[in-house]
Amino acid sequence: MSSNELDVHTLRAQLDGGLVLPGDPDWDGARQAWQLTVDQHPEAVVLAASANDVVTAVNAARATGLRVAAQGTGHNANPLGPLAGTVLIKTSAMRGVVIDAEARTARVEAGALWGDVTAAAAPYGLAGLAGTAADVGVVGYTLGGGLSWLGRKYGLAANQVVAAEVVTADGVLRRIDAQTEPDLFWAIRGGGGSFAVVTALEFGLVEVGELHGGTLFWPIERAAEVLHAWREWTASVPDEITSVGRLLRFPPMEEIPEPVRGQSFVVVELVSLLDGSETEAALASLRALGPVMDTVQPCTPQALAEIHMDPPGPVPGTGDGVLLNELPAEALDAYLSVAGPEADFPVLSAEIRHLGGGFAPRPAQGGAVTGFDAAYAVFSVAITPVEAAVKATHRGLDALAEAMRPWTAPTGYLNFAERAGGVPFADPGTLDRLGRVKAQYDAADVVRGNHPVAPARA
Template structure:
């Protein structure tokens, strides 16, 4: 079946283009992660779908590669010399409380969507920080505190409006271009520029969650008990263990500022909050009294509290991997390396499994190796000295953790130039082949290449 072409002759007349040196250019290319900012030859400020169509057609005629930025939380591969489509102004949003489906334009953040959805007792599958963009996040899978219970945000996509490399604006769903629809849900925006997603929301009002903090000196004991506890939890309980070196920065609350701590972060999203409370009581019994106990019944709109990630732009570097187990070898590395004098802000292991094991007829953005934990290490890099210290530590973690990993990676946790080389390991061999076929069919010249890139099959040309 073919897709519905909803606009073949857009005007796009008003689309604003900015070039280096022009007023507004620097702001339009600066990412949330300041190290991931773009340097395009030209940036298009898109306000509506027609503008995206016009920009893609312009890029095609000028022979430019294309990248997209909404919030700038995830520059997989910065645009250098091509065309950047900035979608931040595309803020259209509607929630249908009867069908529980939201239509979300390309610039909308999870905070905006979920504030609106919560008015109807509904919620979208956001990650640990609601400042992240709905579309970019969902393109790479997207899981947070509700993931083990409800799956990836990409699985909640029921339809997408997107602009193809030919410059057509089409709508795809399970009945219209089903193959493209399959690939769109987890392939990092490689197949087109999405102008709007239609997402199924879940009915959810309150959860039981938060974070427990212990001194870093207790890290080994805490992680060992946590690993046992996590393995016993039902899918409604999502959790992670994080070793944190909080800098003395003002955005942090007083008890955390400047401290080195080990934290268990968790969220119960089932129907009976009493079960969540019981699971946390059990954990406290095993671990003893925490230094800080911030676990409680909370409105689902408060989910950001659990990880308390920075909201203002930062300069950061990171490294990720997937681990089959949180075993003694992994714990040895964590305890030996993420000490109070480590230059890294956080090393976090998130519990996977549950609904994150994607059914075989849908695309898994996390490969299919059966990994039980994701590993994520992040360093702040506001000065060249901090950056090189953090990068050296990340490289050391890589040399120690990679041999314990199953080699697989998760799409959304791939950052920087390394993303391009590693994305293949985010998919099973069969899914990678199918995605490569789709890319070759829908974007044979790799116009959409400034991203976590899936290249088309060899023999096709790449624009500048």
């Protein structure tokens, strides 16, 4: 199938947004994902401006034997592949955010970014369970689960979803919740984007009072000392503190701030919901290690997006991650043998996130993934502008995964899995049920997700 089999003139006339085809002057920009390493070549790109555009695109694709893939930003676009035989539906123009302060909920359109939600909710003393970067799309992040700086207290972002507006493979726009289309509603909360194209989400917000957040920096040569101390510290910190132990090797790029440009550090990043005195007490043992920089201070919800130092725009990157059942001293030693300061590990960032607390599974909340039977999450990412760098990074990621294998959890996290091949779910019955939901709503597999779920066979 190719785009010339689409009824291009009719499709373009029906769209509130736009249609871009191969050969058009704006083709390369339209097909580009945030993840610049990915070279997407769909049959056509629909620049959706409304839910009606999504309905129109799904119907047009299905009628010509094509598939559809929705993309707000494309932070985790690599598993989608080159998109042959697929109409790419870009939702980035659908940025509407409505806050109901009394109900403590937000309704966001499919292209909304976490920065949009945070800015809209903050004046009411509310916040969503945002990721570490302001420019990450709310929908993709939430469908994959959603690890937030506030998550050890409040759990996964997917658990907060109360309703969704979706276009199913038959071209029908549906509002789904726990009472209406409950199986589909269950599937999208942590099961990924294979089941329908989401055009809007409604989710709960949390009240935010006093916040503290920031980063402690040490020279990377002290990685073993600092990360072992951090590992021991995580065993007793309250759920109000979420933290990351991280190795950073900053390249000498102008985009990187002068204090850290071209240097390497071991850092502990954290956010605390405790008051000032309690936060100070909790940090005392880490500060006793004498960090060379300490940015932990009272902050706003908007400032949380600055802590992780994510790039402010699209980059060519390559990354991947695993979950760990536990992190005993020998596991951290194995980690450092591959990723530590004396290793030739070609990545910018190698991190270990502390889970537990609110990140534990919450089956009563009803989604496909409500938490993780894991204690830590490992994720590493490199800047890879050329293919040789991609290959070198994959070799490093494979070596780290092998080193962590004795402690690796039997489940994965969709948003940290940046290579094709699928992510296991903790309970085999979950994947079976997801397959049945896929078969019920999309037996022909029209809707593509970056971590696909195949329709169950009858």
